[in-house]
Amino acid sequence: MTPSPTSPPARGFSAQRAILLLALLLFAAFFLGPLYVMVSTSLKSMDEVRNGTLLSLPLSPSFAAWSKAWSSACTGTDCGGLRPFFMNSVLMVVPAVLVSTALGALNGYVLTKWRFRGSELLFALLLFGVFMPMQVVLLPMSQVLGTLGIASSVWGLILVHVLAGLPSTTLFFRNYYAGLPDELIKAATLDGASFWQIFLRIVVPLSTPILVVTLIWQFTAIWNDFLYGVVFSGADSKPITVGLNNLANTSSSVKEYNVDMAAALIAAAPTLIVYIVAGKYFVRGLTAGAVKG
Structure with missing residues (x-):
């Protein structure tokens, strides 16, 4: 059956679309990678930071570092946090x-x-x-x-x-x-x-x-x-x-x-x-x- 002239063209999965999708995923990973490292590191204890790898997930996620950064971290001579x-x-x-x-x-x-x-x-x-x-x-x-x-x-x-x-x-x-x-x-x-x-x-x-x-x-x-x-x-x-x-x-x-x-x-x-x-x-x-x- 011949498709209607007004019908939209089929959007199949072609090699060009696959390359484009792969490129977008790589760019997304490139830009989101530092954010992932920051978030995962902030949820780790210092023992995990020293013994683990940069990209490893926190084994026991904790907001202790967030609490310290907010209220008790030292910024020069003052230790009142941010x-x-x-x-x-x-x-x-x-x-x-x-x-x-x-x-x-x-x-x-x-x-x-x-x-x-x-x-x-x-x-x-x-x-x-x-x-x-x-x-x-x-x-x-x-x-x-x-x-x-x-x-x-x-x-x-x-x-x-x-x-x-x-x-x-x-x-x-x-x-x-x-x-x-x-x-x-x-x-x-x-x-x-x-x-x-x-x-x-x-x-x-x-x-x-x-x-x-x-x-x-x-x-x-x-x-x-x-x-x-x-x-x-x-x-x-x-x-x-x-x-x-x-x-x-x-x-x-x-x-x-x-x-x-x-x-x-x-x-x-x-x-x-x-x-x-x-x-x-x-x-x-x-x-x-x-x-x-």
Whole structure:
């Protein structure tokens, strides 16, 4: 019987598909291998780490190393674990992400729908900030924080990350809003809607895809930052990345690799959870216009 011209072609198991599947499995194993080593090592005792192999499964899985990394591991002279560093990162990341995203959305809205003389130059200057090396701003930023009286504090880190993230968030929203029809803004203006009414009631509800992209992008960048954290933080405001570095470099009579691995996983857990839960929305948001313009 001759198959219908409109019927989809048969998808048999060919040599090409087998090679492609094998290549994907190899790439997955290559990228997930270090994560497996970290998880398995963190669940082992030090005797198992010394006597076993790198890829061996834990014989008696235990979260003792996780508990020590969280509450009693030494990070220099302090032996309070990563808990205070983790809380500093939370206090820093939440407001920094929200403020930088809100300002980026407002900038993108103004630069696309309410253009003014010099708006293109302003956007070009903001865009320059995306490519500026972070090391360039360390000295002037430290002087600004000192002048404002918020140096070596969580508030100082929040301001630094808001300013550092503003070029990227503005770029994301500006490119996304360029795809929104101008007729929406003109119709709302003719109906008597104000600047803020149009932005809050029309533009923001249409911005869900790019909001998700920006929130994930900013959260990951700020949480994983080390340079700003080590330069601008004080003794009581160091973020999780600095705490992890101090823990790993603390000298002791016995190097506890299981504690180091558990600490690294604790530091990476928030970003891993965010991408596992919202990764598909991140991809959808990118394809909805975050990289267009």
